[in-house]
Amino acid sequence: MDLGPHAAYIWACFAIAGLIVAGLALWLVIEGRRQQRLIAELEARGVRRRSDPAP
Amino acid sequence: MHQASPPAQTFTQRFANPTRFMALSAKLLPWIAAAAVLLIAIGLVMGLQAPVDYQQGHTAKIMYVHVPAAWLSMAGYSLIAISSFGLLVFRHPLADVSAKAAAPIGAAFTLLCLVTGSLWGKPMWGAFWVWDPRLTSVLILFFLYMGLIALRSAIEDEALASKLTAILALVGIVILPVIKFSVEWNSLHQPASVMRLGAPKIHPSLLWPLLVMALGLTMAFIAMHMKGMQNEILRRRVKALRAAEVQQAAGYAAPQAAV
Numbered sequence: 446m447d448l449g450p451h452a453a454y455i456w457a458c459f460a461i462a463g464l465i466v467a468g469l470a471l472w473l474v475i476e477g478r479r480q481q482r483l484i485a486e487l488e489a490r491g492v493r494r495r496s497d498p499a500p
Numbered sequence: 501m502h503q504a505s506p507p508a509q510t511f512t513q514r515f516a517n518p519t520r521f522m523a524l525s526a527k528l529l530p531w532i533a534a535a536a537v538l539l540i541a542i543g544l545v546m547g548l549q550a551p552v553d554y555q556q557g558h559t560a561k562i563m564y565v566h567v568p569a570a571w572l573s574m575a576g577y578s579l580i581a582i583s584s585f586g587l588l589v590f591r592h593p594l595a596d597v598s599a600k601a602a603a604p605i606g607a608a609f610t611l612l613c614l615v616t617g618s619l620w621g622k623p624m625w626g627a628f629w630v631w632d633p634r635l636t637s638v639l640i641l642f643f644l645y646m647g648l649i650a651l652r653s654a655i656e657d658e659a660l661a662s663k664l665t666a667i668l669a670l671v672g673i674v675i676l677p678v679i680k681f682s683v684e685w686n687s688l689h690q691p692a693s694v695m696r697l698g699a700p701k702i703h704p705s706l707l708w709p710l711l712v713m714a715l716g717l718t719m720a721f722i723a724m725h726m727k728g729m730q731n732e733i734l735r736r737r738v739k740a741l742r743a744a745e746v747q748q749a750a751g752y753a754a755p756q757a758a759v
Contacts, residue, residue: 458566461616
């Protein structure tokens, strides 16, 4: 696709947008999994929240 | 005898329970994320196939990222300010979670707005950066986001950090009208072309891809904010569970965690 003499600026813009949005989404997914794993580890050790039903 | 019924809950009170929010957001998140991906893909195709602008040529296609990023940078800050108000005035349990989760996302969109603006500025104005009122005020918005994130992480007491960050967020809201009206202060930046009194100044063939991209990126913002809120609730549960574990180890009767 020919985007004229300033094509590099246009493609750079779309590439940076993809990197920032995808990077942010990936960070959120990884962070969510990390927190889930920490909760699972704590619960495996028998720690319970007050709101949880008694085992 | 007349028995008093419990007072009716408002919409926000019904969703004030973090557990209820987790269940509801788990159902909604995949749909919002899928809608975001689909709309962004359609918007990109429409944008790349849109007619060439008579003045700026293909370079005008940068607006399909730059303009939604600019809108979302301001919408993100408005969300933080509303959430901060919710925390300080109504003590809504999810308000601080919302404010904290929105900060990095808003900062990322502000950075995207600044970078894509520079990439548009170089071919059109001949410079990546000029100390123009619009550009400078958006840079201040980016520093404000950084300030909110830094202030929160600098204070160990989380309740105090939340309140101080909320106060800074409400004080910082003054930047939003400055950004909005800065284009009228001897600015190189073009004035509002879509959100203005009267009809938009852009031809529909260029406007539609912009609106689709804006909707797609807004959906992406909502999905990421929802995920960020989920993560923050989980982080608080981890913290509470760790405190309960310490209590248990110290010989208290039963492990108890508040969140």
